[in-house]
Amino acid sequence: MSTQIFSTYPPEISSEQLEYLTAYVKNWTILHGLSVRPSPSLVSEHINPLNVLATSAPVTLFPSPFPRNSFEQAQGLQKLYNELYVSIASNEAWLEAILKELIEVDDFLAQLWKIHLSVKAEGYVDEFSLGMFRSDYMLDTSSKPVSLKQVEFNTISSSFGGLSSLVTQLHTELLSFPSPDTPLAYPAHPLSSKHNPQLPLCILFLVQDNERNVFDQLALSTYLSAHHKVPSFRLPTSAILSQTTIPPVSTNASRPLVYHPPSSPHQAYEVTVVYFRALYAPSEYTSPAHWAGRHHLERSAAIKCPSVLLHLSGSKKIQQVLTSLPPDTDHLSAFLPHHSHSTLQSIRSTFAAQYSMSSTDGVGLALDPTTAIKHVLKPQREGGGNNIYRADIPPFLNSIPKDQYKGYILMELIHPPAEAKNTVLRSDGQVVSGNVISELGIFGTVDRA
Secondary structure, three states, X not given: OOHHHHHHOOOOOOHHHHHHHHHHHHHHHHHHOOEEOOOOOOOOOOOOOOOOOOEEOOXXXXXXXXXXXXXXXXXXXXXXXXXXXXXXXXXHHHHHHHHXXXXXXXXXXXXXXXXXXXXHHHOOOOOOEEEEEEEEEEEEOOOOOOEEEEEEEEOOOOOOHHHHHHHHHHHHHHHOOOOOOOOOHHHHHHHHHOOOOOOOEEEEEEEOOOOOOHHHHHHHHHHHHHHHOOOEEEEEHHHHHHHEEOOOOOEOOEOOOEEOOOOOOOOOEEEEEEEEOOOOOHHHOOOHHHHHHHHHHHHOOOEEEOOHHHHHOOOHHHHHHHOOOOOOXXXXXXXXXXXXXXXXXXXXXXXXXXEEOOOHHHHHHHHOHHXXXXXXXXXXXXXXXXXXXXXXXXXXXXXXXXXXXXXXXXXXXXXXXXXXXXXXXXXXXXXXXXXXXXXXXXXXXXXXX
């Protein structure tokens, strides 16, 4: 698909058509649960003290165009990326060597590594864990032809598998096409596959206390209930230690995680899988109880999705190290030794240039205003809200101690199609037309033994 399509898309419609389409989409999102909890800026806590109201999730009125070959390329690479990150999480010595310098300056990563070492010393009950990943890509127009570049690889709390399925249904209905298979079944399936229906077991969705993206999560739990008859419960992070226990008679060979629903505290369930939709950011660990809760879950026999090691393998530093080529160590070949050179090249083609901020090359590019404008500075955090861009990079680095530099990586900016436009229905009901930046998220699931 030529990028010229972006200059003529979306189609022009009259004000009457826009009004009708907007009303239709608003009603559809409410009817089908394409919703989020409203932010305090939209509905005050005084009006919504129990955080029970819902509003339409932001959604485009038209599907966003994306080149078929790039879409299929991303799909085709997902199993390779699954294998790659499972191999990384399985190589504790390598992971420790890479993260060592970050642990010195990053308390969050240090605490996660401390949990792993503590449980390792006690003895893991089961080495098994689950991975539910999302690899995010953007189109890069700085190369000819336009290429696919990976923004990040998410190993924990990979969201929107539920709501994206509904967006597909919405746009399909608007286009009057038959409904295709949607991604909802794929993130839900591995959770159910680890559940033994012959025992009084359950799955726990670990969630934030004031979660706004609740309906995306409910789409997965509803699918589990409808298609696999798996009972699942939502466990707020503040209730980990009060609603779950590991029986004191447990041994290193058996540390079952027992859940007591607050609605029926005398009913006990053994937890087979803990699916993390929370505790991925430092801001969520507001008390020692949160760290104790994470340690409590990690040492239990329940399968973690993800384990601490799989969580840590998604650090931005790991993504940067994987891009290195000879004469540096070729880590990609080391982790995927049975794949051909052309297969490895297909993965490398999605890498944007990245640099360690422990190297003179990376620091030089970041501090020079003429080169900094071509880059983004990323901390070891989920999401893009903490990134530093372009001309803001040099003054930011000059404002922090130099020994803190190694907590960041420098990445060459990806240049998405500048002509891409769409019409967006926001959560506050406003309709906004203009330029948009599209990311493609490919979900992947994996068992790690």
